[in-house]
Amino acid sequence: VDALDGRLKGKVNLESKPDFSDFNWYGSGFWANANLELPSIGLGLKSSTPWTLTKSGVVLGPARWADHRGVGSAEIRAKVAFEGPELVDLTFKTERMLMLDLPPNSDFFGYVVGSGQGRLRGTANALRLDIQAKSADSSVFVLPLDAPVSLDEVEFLHFKSRSAPDAPRVRRRPTDDFRFDLHLDLEVTPDVLARLILDETVGDVIEARGSGPLQLDVPWV
Incomplete structure (x- = not known):
């Protein structure tokens, strides 16, 4: 997340006993003209969302967040907890x-347009994102493979016959104390043009359209 801005409006109350023990706080208001950017996918979001503060956490929304090109919007609700097993619980639907x-x-x-829903939840050390989505409109997804490496060196791309047995999975070792798990259930439609660039200088490009379910699990293990 980058370029997070806006204006917070509202009221917060703080209560305690005469000896300043047993503090309690609560409040509510609006995050007006809220803007945030997700540079990893080139997405900007805008909204004015209500917020509620309690001793257990902060709740944002539900509110509609519009994308930066005005193509559509998503309803987002998020909770940041001050106590309990989970720090973040965010849901969205579009x-x-x-x-x-x-x-x-x-x-x-x-440039990809779609519909769907998802949920992000977890702690400061471990997050899981579940998404169910369907492609829409005239979308294009491009994956360049024309760097100075051979296809054998591109670890995430594999060609095999339908009769060949699945290769054993290679599990990555953790590189730090943070874990992120991603689960995608996608309904791919012919609206999406997938393009693999093998060598752009000579026009060596693979293009394809298709339809069907696609499930992807990316565990950070």
């Missing part, structure tokens, strides 16, 4: 909105 808007770069880029 009928149609921009989900990817990145210019050409060496990793991946494109």
Whole structure:
């Protein structure tokens, strides 16, 4: 998250006993003209959302957040807890909105519109994101593979025959104390054009459209 701004309006009350023990606080208000940017996917969001403060945590929303191009919006509700087993619990649902808007770069880029819902929950050391989504409109997703490496060196791309047995999974060792698990249930439609750039200088590009379910689990283990 980057470029987080806006104006907080509201009232907070603080109570305690005469000896200043047993503090309690509560309040409510609005986060007006809220803006946030997600540079990893090129998405900007705007909203004016209500907030509620209690001794157990802060709740934002529910409120509609519009994407920066005005394609659509999502209803988002988030809770940040001060106590309990989970720090963050965020849910979102959209009928149609921009989900990817990145210019050409060496990793991946494109323009993708979709619908769906999801939930992000967890602690400061471990988060899990579950998403159920469906592609929509005329979307393009581009994956450049024309860096100075061979296809054998691209670990995430594998070609195999349908009769070949699945290769054993390689589990990554943890590199730090943080864990992030991602689970995607996608309904891919012909609205999305997938493009693999093998060598852009000579026009060596694979393009395809298709439909069907796609499930992806990315555990940080």
